[in-house]
Amino acid sequence: MNDETYQEIIHDLKAQKKIEQGRQNIKPLAKKYAQKRAASFILDKVQRRFINKVQSEMLAPASDILANLTQGEYQEIMPHNNLNKVDFKLKTEDDLRAETIVDLSRGTYEQLFLAVRMSRIAEIETNLPxxxxxxxxxxxxxxxxxxxxxxxxSAQNQQxxxxxxxxxxxxxxxxxSNKVQYWQxxxxxxxxxxxxxLIDHLSLV
Structure with missing residues (x-):
């Protein structure tokens, strides 16, 4: 065996050793990557299921109220995809845009939260004032x-x-309405x- 052939064999052995070491080093990294990918997939599914549950059970009744308050201008209240962000998205009647609360006027913003509050109040079994x-x-x-x-x-069931x-x-x-009592x-x-x-009294205040 000449010296050149010997050096090639040594080089191949070293390369093979590096490859084996690389494989050994990458196995735990690949395992961690697979675990994190699986966890990310599961969390994404859980988040989507939670968002769908919130939208169907909590926000659907509020959407109906908001549609009535705005005469159909806003059709649907949707939760934000980012659960860390306290925000809603609103689907308009033309279904072409979904506004977030930062885009709304103060009046519409308050109508939105009044609709959410009224829907949540309606779901309480005890009819509290x-x-x-x-x-x-x-x-x-x-x-x-x-x-x-x-x-x-709402006044049919609550004071x-x-x-x-x-x-x-x-x-x-x-x-x-003719079903209102007035107190001063x-x-x-x-x-x-x-x-x-009461109108006369408040007009003087």
């Missing part, structure tokens, strides 16, 4: 009317208190009154 403290102040006249229609539905210092809202309640708060005391008397 509901208190709304000037929750409609940033709504225009049309959307205030729509909210009152929804509140009338609803609307606190306000705006006489315009009292006027609207008087026009929209004066120096820490509540007194039963009429819509007209």
């Amino acid at each position: 509901v208190v709304l403290d000037d929750s409609l102040v940033n709504f225009d006249l049309f959307h205030q009317q729509q909210v009152i229609i929804e509140l009338e539905k 609803i208190f609307i606190l306000t210092c705006h006489p315009q809202l009292i006027e609207l309640l008087q026009e929209q 708060l004066e120096e820490g005391h509540f007194n039963l009154t009429t819509a007209d008397e």
